Amino acid sequence: MVLLGEIFPDFMADTQLGTIKLHEWLGDSWGILFSHPNDFTPVCTTELARVAKLMPEFRRLGVKVIALSCNSVESHRKWIKDIKSYGELTDEEFPYPIIEDQTRKFSTLLGMLDPAEVDSQTGLAMSARAVFIIDPNKKMRLSILYPATTGRNFDEIIRVIESLQLTEKYKVATPVDWKKGDDVMIDPSVSDSEAKASYNDIKTVMLPSGKTYLRIVPQPIDA
Numbered sequence: 001m002v003l004l005g006e007i008f009p010d011f012m013a014d015t016q017l018g019t020i021k022l023h024e025w026l027g028d029s030w031g032i033l034f035s036h037p038n039d040f041t042p043v044c045t046t047e048l049a050r051v052a053k054l055m056p057e058f059r060r061l062g063v064k065v066i067a068l069s070c071n072s073v074e075s076h077r078k079w080i081k082d083i084k085s086y087g088e089l090t091d092e093e094f095p096y097p098i099i100e101d102q103t104r105k106f107s108t109l110l111g112m113l114d115p116a117e118v119d120s121q122t123g124l125a126m127s128a129r130a131v132f133i134i135d136p137n138k139k140m141r142l143s144i145l146y147p148a149t150t151g152r153n154f155d156e157i158i159r160v161i162e163s164l165q166l167t168e169k170y171k172v173a174t175p176v177d178w179k180k181g182d183d184v185m186i187d188p189s190v191s192d193s194e195a196k197a198s199y200n201d202i203k204t205v206m207l208p209s210g211k212t213y214l215r216i217v218p219q220p221i222d223a
Ligand code: BEZ
Pocket: 037, 038, 041, 042, 043, 044, 045, 117, 148, 149
């Protein structure tokens, strides 16, 4: 199972858009890979439609999107008709690949099998609702596992990507519930004197400990 900061596994996988070698397909982009227990299931259908609608946002952020579901490419092709209809998606081609994983090869490799969710026909465990963010160096930067009955919040995934891209560029961290444009905090590794040299608008929050680790600044904007 891949851990945060480790290189995300590279593999060849069949999708409805052809065979993909993951690292080559990602190129220099950020990536998200999200998994599904089963084709033709209600929560998954809403999620795939929502991600298709968010594609302009993912493109703006330079993020490639790939899904996985524990069924065949043939099944994915039929399911995509339902997803397009549900999401009122008018483009002819579905905008991102869905990996086939009826053997659970990739779900096992990525530690995504959910023993609580078993396919009634095959008796095989199904993939959890996992989501991974992969950076341009192929390092895994986020992983979340959701239960099968809870749909994900892809606005949150975009928020994390925006935070990761910002904090890659600047020595800042983003506070609770941060949204793009909100104030940020100076990274604790930056000394007070370094911080003063870089920012002229620092609000240091006074705390009972007397420590000055909570230093708020406006979000840096690219020059
Ligand atoms: C769903 O996607 O709706 C779903 C899948 C597996 C179990 C429960 C719900």
